[in-house]
Amino acid sequence: MIQEHEPQATRRPTGGAESSRASRGWWDRNADEYQSEHGSFLGDDRFVWCPEGLDEAEARLLGPAESLRGADVLEVGAGAAQCSRWLLAQGARPVALDLSHRQLQHALRIGAGFPLVEADARALPFADGSFDLACSAFGAVPFVADPVRVFREVRRVLRPGGRWVFSVTHPFRWAFPDEPGPEGLGVSASYFDRIPYVEQDEDGRAVYVEHHRTIGDRVRDVVASGFRLADLVEPEWPAWNSQEWGGWSPLRGNLIPGTAIFVCERSGTGPLDGAT
């Protein structure tokens, strides 16, 4: 009988290539379970930013409805491309990119009348200035070791004046156990400890990684990549949402932030202007 080894959770450094390899494997293995668990909350063609349930139809972080019509939009770490399906219905021209083949198969299963691209957000396979907008709902950014590399890639493929809006786990959460109940309310680690969370197999190979940046780190990363930070949204837990999602719950959501959404604008005119 083949014995499956439980991955071991640890904190250790991990670089860009190992993180991408771990993410691809994890999302390929877990896409079926993820979509069956969260697919109905996300909706096949809604744009949900986070487990709090903030919906782009109300939030309008990408800009007013009329600005979406005819816009070329890149969704980074799209998963089953629910957000791109909503964008298409608004008259935009979305392209959904993800590292995981299995996640993109779910996008196909639900139906995609737009391009699906299997690629790493760290090396976007598009020409400079291809898009008017880029967005990501928890896709790629929390899982990469080198977010500035991703942001610079996004900036490169955006046209001048383009917007880049992405949601991530709120950095504040790093200091707490990832539990939805009362045990998730007490500080258990340093907010300032940037050593990544890694699950590894019996040979020490990473099979899941999450990277932490403080709020200040994220702001500096955005600015260093040549963006202007226009807003930082911290969605509050709404009364209608009784759903738990991993460590997200009404109990914690009413007390501490769970999600941070960065609204960034591409500064400069040329592909490299403004990026330091």
Ligand SMILES: C[S@@+](CC[C@H](N)C(=O)[O-])C[C@H]1O[C@@H](n2cnc3c(N)ncnc32)[C@H](O)[C@@H]1O
């Ligand atoms: C939490 S899902 C977000 C997708 C969708 N918005 C949702 O809420 O289900 C994270 C996605 O990011 C993708 N991802 C992780 N690292 C990536 C990378 N380096 N490049 C592109 N996609 C990546 C994963 O494959 C996964 O589909």
